[in-house]
């Protein structure tokens with residue numbers, strides 16, 4: 007952390023970058039927030055700990071419009087999102103100075119709470135996690151507080167960076183498509199019931215959309231009046247399904263599976279599942295493809311070859 | 327607000343017998359924007375059109391909906407009509423209450439209800455229509471014919487005679503197609519080569535025809551009037567400008583063991599070869615798979631013997647890029663593989679052959695020099711059995727569901743020719759039905775039976791079993807006499823089903839031309855536009871569109887040529903104004919639309935926009951409306967909904983759906 011901070015200050019001082027995009031210390035260890043730091047003075051609040059889960063790549067859309075370069079700290083998974091934003095022409099690679107930061111799996115206070123700990127006063131981001139509660143001190147294994155996405159991490163390589171700082175540790179223990187297979191095995195009725203139950207919890211706070219690096223339109227179709235689709239309140243459960251299904255299709259082929267949508271959802275809806283299914287189908291139908299791995303790559307959904315799967319295969323209920 | 331007139335057509339009784347047209351009139355008058363509605367017997371007639379004209383003037387209509395037949399039928403008619411009476415033609419919408427409604431319903435109440443709903447959808451759309459202006463695009467006065475069989479040759483000759491340049495792309499080393507493999511042809515029994523070769527020579531010598539043999543179409547872009555095509559000219563390894571066609575190389579080539587494609591594998595050819603003596607061009611190709619020079623580096627005999635110095639082992643494939651106004655597909659057919667028909671012992675016995683192989687055997691230039699003989703032992707057969715419908719009219723997936731159409735006639739031809747030349751040979755034909763419609767066709771078949779004594783038995787052959795003595799045991803049923811037949815034969819000829827040539831799928835995909843479940847190319851309308859593909863500027867000629875014999879092929883080839891000539895004769899084409907248009911405030915400049923545009927119509931530029939007071943330089947999509955074909959691929963790819971198709975905007979489509987679901 008100190009090395010990262012020192013290097014960032016150095017780059018600010020020598021004028022390589024005009025500002026730093028990182029995380030700002032919160033009230034507690036567990037609530038750092040994304041923030042821009044435009045002076046050495048401001049850098050006193052800079053933090054990078056194991057709770058810094060937020061993907062900063064999307065902030066580069068605004069940063070790309072500013073004078074000078076922005077130093078951006080990207081975790082390995084964030085680097086895919088960054089590349090995808092570059093290939094969507096929403097982020098300018100030249101405007102970024104990327105420090106690829108190491109990652110040992112990110113922690114989440116929600117996850118810690120879910121493991122049954124109550125009355126939390128403070129937590130550490132260490133392994134094991136030390137928790138101070140109203141009812142005494144507790145020790146939790148690191149994995150008990152880890153985000154579910156980190157168990158199926160794409161790996162600790164950065165696909166784009168200018169320099170690397172910090173160590174990483176392997177965290178992937180499960181096949182990310184296992185969850186998809188579980189749903190594929192359901193009957194259509196069970197699937198419908200599953201998604202209906204999940205999606206009906208949505209309060210249309212828009213957090214998932216706002217955080218998603220693939221949801222990078224200047225004006226979202228749900229905010230405009232062009233299609234009569236603007237709809238903020240949860241008035242009709244059908245509207246919710248429309249919102250999520252349309253959103254899933256809009257990011258299909260560009261979703262890097264960063265897992266931010268599920269992380270930020272206050273209702274705990276496993277939103278990433280929609281696009282994981284798409285990713286699995288894309289892999290089966292068009293060959294392995296990872297959005298953001300290569301910003302120059304042709305996306306399988308926006309390219310055509312005569313070897314492409316026939317529509318008849320796709321319409322027969324997709325590939326399972 | 328639009329002022330909409332709705333015109334409900336009876337189409338005689340086609341619509342009015344099932345749809346209560348008066349009720350439709352009454353109901354549509356309640357719709358927003360509708361200021362006029364009437365019904366009439368034939369809206370498309372002059373009187374009907376005059377009614378539309380009168381209403382446009384009297385009621386100051388800004389848009390009209392015609393509830394009638396399919397827009398494929400009369401959309402153009404009503405658009406022209408509107409234009410004549412001063413209304414922008416794109417302010418016309420058709421509600422298809424015939425094909426989509428009256429023809430498929432029996433119950434009047436249901437049909438009427440549906441007709442009202444369909445009208446409502448069209449009205450909802452017109453409410454959002456805006457006048458559009460059609461542009462113009464140029465026409466490249468040159469045609470491409472893919473496939474150099476009789477179909478392709480005839481089409482090319484007809485187009486060339488009208489004064490336009492034509493290129494033929496043929497994938498084998500010579501033009502001629504299947505017809506060059508045939509011996510004599512029904513119904514007149516003239517020799518195939520005698521009528522084909524003069525046409526081949528004409529094509530080769532025609533100043534307007536340019537032939538690329540041993541070549542294939544590799545890439546197609548563009549659209550009607552302005553296609554750009556990449557043609558791969560495969561390396562012949564022989565310089566066509568030097569070769570005199572003497573044939574010494576073929577004679578001297580030591581590698582002579584490659585099965586001849588032209589003789590259907592019944593004989594061999596050398597590594598350097600022309601498929602047949604009358605090949606056009608008369609320039610050999612080296613089959614690099616068989617050539618010793620290419621395989622081992624040693625040999626080089628042909629180079630040594632060639633007086634003209636034409637052999638060029640270093641020749642490379644060449645890509646030729648050319649522009650065309652029209653493309654004709656004439657890729658023809660092949661016979662199906664018989665691997666799944668073990669009961670006929672085709673793979674077990676040399677004496678079980680296909681009809682096409684028999685053509686080669688009977689041909690004087692064929693593997694047996696025209697002598698009818700068994701391929702196993704060279705003996706003259708005494709008993710020949712023909713089996714019809716092998717793989718045709720087949721209900722399981724081993725064969726084809728359709729009738730191959732030519733087999734009844736050529737089998738009668740084969741039977742007759744054999745009986746004529748070898749009167750001592752017994753000929754038996756097993757058939758399901760004999761289908762011989764066509765001028766002089768039934769007479770031809772009856773001659774086989776009555777004059778030539780061919781033994782026709784209605785029934786199917788269940789099994790052909792090779793016997794130890796070299797003969798073939800044929801088990802069949804006689805359906806008329808209701809008995810089982812077992813007979814010995816020396817030779818069995820299978821009238822094998824035909825199918826479109828391999829590779830037609832690829833061609834169809836490149837041309838975005840549609841094909842049916844049997845891989846035959848689909849026509850724009852089965853009755854009224856039989857030689858046009860639904861893709862504008864693409865035409866169909868010969869068996870690639872459906873089974874047919876030579877007279878029909880030639881007739882269709884001429885028809886396709888006329889369509890091409892009609893297109894090339896125009897200097898300009900009016901373009902479809904329903905092109906894509908991005909909303910600059912919504913566009914992300916993400917680049918997805920250009921990736922999916924099949925016509926390369928989209929580019930990007932950085933422009934300043936004023937987004938509600940914020941001035942910003944943004945990367946934005948730009949559509950070249952001269953190139954855009956209105957396919958809509960970009961509109962569905964655009965995540966922000968910035969890209970819209972004029973005349974089919976997202977809003978209009980949603981309004982239609984909403985009107986239907988109301």
Ligand SMILES: Cc1cc2nc3c(=O)[nH]c(=O)nc-3n(C[C@H](O)[C@H](O)[C@H](O)COP(=O)(O)OP(=O)(O)OC[C@H]3O[C@@H](n4cnc5c(N)ncnc54)[C@H](O)[C@@H]3O)c2cc1C
Nearest residue numbers: 473475476477497503504511512657658659868869875876
């Ligand atoms: C056994 C038999 C006997 C017959 N006897 C008679 C008869 O007596 N009388 C009669 O009227 N009809 C007869 N026919 C029917 C006749 O052969 C056809 O009607 C005729 O050949 C059709 O011509 P075509 O040009 O459409 O196809 P083809 O002759 O098949 O020509 C197609 C050409 O296109 C070329 N090609 C294919 N794919 C490509 C590609 N991708 N790129 C470039 N080139 C390509 C092929 O190499 C070929 O040269 C007989 C057919 C058979 C099988």
Ligand code: SF4
Nearest residue numbers: 218261262264265267
């Ligand atoms: S949909 Fe979810 S997982 Fe996919 S890119 Fe957006 S936030 Fe990440």
Ligand code: SF4
Nearest residue numbers: 208209211212214271
């Ligand atoms: S974050 Fe969750 S609750 Fe909020 S809009 Fe997305 S799915 Fe709905």
Ligand code: SF4
Nearest residue numbers: 579617618619625628
């Ligand atoms: S190099 Fe030899 S094998 Fe090859 S074509 Fe010439 S003569 Fe035949």
Ligand code: SF4
Nearest residue numbers: 923954955957958960
């Ligand atoms: S509609 Fe869009 S994708 Fe289709 S041709 Fe026009 S610009 Fe290209």
Ligand code: SF4
Nearest residue numbers: 913914916917919964
């Ligand atoms: S896809 Fe849509 S948002 Fe993207 S560049 Fe094209 S018009 Fe603009």
